[in-house]
Amino acid sequence: MGENTRLHDGIAGALILLGTLLAAFVNVYWLWIPGLVGALMLQSAFSGFCPVYFTLGKLRRTRATTAH
Numbered sequence: 001m002g003e004n005t006r007l008h009d010g011i012a013g014a015l016i017l018l019g020t021l022l023a024a025f026v027n028v029y030w031l032w033i034p035g036l037v038g039a040l041m042l043q044s045a046f047s048g049f050c051p052v053y054f055t056l057g058k059l060r061r062t063r064a065t066t067a068h
Contacts, residue, residue, distance in 0.1 A: 008052045
């Protein structure tokens with residue numbers, strides 16, 4: 001499994017868990033976070049565009065150019 005895939009899964013999982021916990025203990029409106037993450041993951045399956053992978057790619061390119 002690639003590093004980007006692991007980072008993606010970690011970010012998505014953390015947002016889903018965080019939103020669910022906040023909804024359980026703070027306010028039910030926090031359920032918007034896992035709902036939106038799930039919707040983005042679903043549209044990503046059809047379109048091939050994932051905001052997390054896009055952002056990770058930009059960060060990698062930025063880090064690679066500033067390192068030299």
